[in-house]
Amino acid sequence: MEVTDAAVVAQVLAGDKNAFRVLVDRHSRSIFRVVYRMTGNQQDSEELVQETFLRAYKNLDRFELRANFSTWLYRIAVNRTLDFLNARKTHMQTKQTLQIADQPDPEATNQVQIAAEDPGPDRLLLSAEMKRKIAGAMGLLTPAERVAFTMRHMEGRSIEEISQTLNLKVSAAKNSVFRAVQKLRQQLEPYAGPGSRLASRGGVGAQS
């Protein structure tokens, strides 16, 4: 019978530091997948996996033994990644202010350069041309929008899970996902051809 995660946690808390390796072996790959979808960078993801486990270890006494360890670890990973993306965004803003525009122009070459430096999870999407456009669009989401969209769209997490993980109200979690999609549409639908209400009227937010 495999020892449960909770039993291993208890063992670590009792002073057996090496028992923590069992948890690393069990969960590091799944955490890597989660983090990679949000960063799109293998090296960053591997480092974030380590940071996630380190943070988990330091906060292990806050873990409720009846709770699901992988869910708890997932939340730590997502929040650690969000911190990382926020820090990276701040760094990029300092370094290249002009390239992070609030109202991005998809034709602007400087914004494409951001996507090239910070390609996010877009490298692996579809055709090279569409991939480039999606990369540019994803790179313009705020870290919170990017994380919420990735959780909802790519991982199929529920709005409730997103709100709990990011410590948001349900309405705020929905809004983050919506704003992400809205920004993606603004970037991608001009390439999708005429006919879109968004393209023709600049959005569908108002009722007619």
Added chain:
Amino acid sequence: MNHLTEEQIVLHYYGDAENSSDVERHLAACPECHAEFARVKAMLEQIEPLEVPEPSAGFEEKTWLNLRDRLPEKRGLFSRLFGARQKWALGGLMALLLLAAFLAGRFSPRHETPITARSAPGNPQRVVLVAVGDHLERSQMLLVEIMNADSKGPIDLSAEQAEARDLLDSNHLYRLSAKQAGDPQVASLLEQLGSVLTEIANGPSEVSPGDLQQVRHTIQSESLLFKVRVVGSEVNSRARKPEQTPGAALNQRL
């Protein structure tokens, strides 16, 4: 006709819209909103879930090796909860210790278990049952002492620690026996019990009332005392059951 908002359309795509049946009806009746929904859907379907590459070779090993030296040492549960305490002892504390020792001796299950159940020559299964029953009763007594200890002033748990250390060795053996005998209920309980006994055995000997309360909470959160009582009662019942056939005991789960 009022059209759906962009937010309603996007959230409906994910199944997160409020009044989804109303949205559904509107989409069926409104070609413009239906077309808008189709555009949103087509756009979002282009953004496929990422294919995630395999991490580098030996990823788990590398992660652990990089992590290992950065992990601070964990003290046991008691140490973490209670921290270093002054090593002074009060007269009342000594009295409490004496009282605890008296109660432990007075109510020790080793003197209460019926001789008929304890001595079962020629029946190894029953001997194991009796031993596990004794073990659970001793463990129950230990947990009860902790749960009911006087919580005024610093509390000396050195006696409980010694008992926990004593129980730990046998707990490990009984857990293996239960597992081999195909008794997951007892094995699982002994596993949980072992974790708590380890923490008690490795903790400091002197605690404050507030800290003691947290230890009680740990025991309560796993309903450990209740489980020990229930399973212990069941095991004792099986141990005391008269043999009906020569092979009856062997057919029991443990």
